[in-house]
Amino acid sequence: MSSIDDKLDFNLSDEQKRIVFENLDENKKLSCLKAFKVAKKIKVEAKDMSAITKSLGIKITDCELGVFGSLDFLAKDEEIYNRLKKSYKEQRIPCKNLWQEAKNSSLKIVGSTVKNSDIEVSYCQLGCFREKKGLKSGNQS
Template sequence: MDALVERIRSSTVNGRLPCPAAFRIAAELGITPLEVGEKATQLGIKISRCQLGLFGYDDLGSKGVVTPMKDVPERLKAEITAHLVDGRLPCEAAWEIAKKLKLGKVQVSGAAEALGIKISSCQLGCFS
């Protein structure tokens, strides 16, 4: 069994691979997160605990945990708007915005939700 398969299988929780674990595996093996996501899919293992809060929270009784932000600060709105691709915010851009503005990733997706903007292009390949 190759190292990637072994790492994915040993990192599952309740038969699913948490998003943070997938990113950790990618960093440790020096591969892209997409490679980890694709291999998990080939193995029939679903990704859980999306770090943007979009999916994989079935154990909490809901698909995702994102709630629209009540008041989106202008700076955050400007960053989101500047990173749109075809009217959507790519996952990787949401992560970059969170890091730049020192916000939680779920805060960025909550702001996008409040602005009526969908997140696209999951770095693990879960959605386009």
């Protein structure tokens, strides 16, 4: 998956690079959740994190909404699913809107609902993707 802004060039300080590298997991990847925290710590916009990590040879993993990675999820929450379908009336919902929805419950519950339904995520806040094309395999509404 290529990032939105592959062509951007970032000149991070040694301190900024140190912060990025000290937040990697045991597989030398940066989780979605930690990428947000790192962006804040190194004072860059979250949307630039995909391009920044790519320039450092690092992959972002474990999307909290289940688009990529290998997080474990719960069952779909029907109440949240119905609210999302009613509010957005579309199959694709921007990442930012789903994180906003999570403030009413939890990121785990919203992510589980997205992962186990026909809802698709668009416009990753970290810049990992704009649209996720195609149907998710194994999902049932």
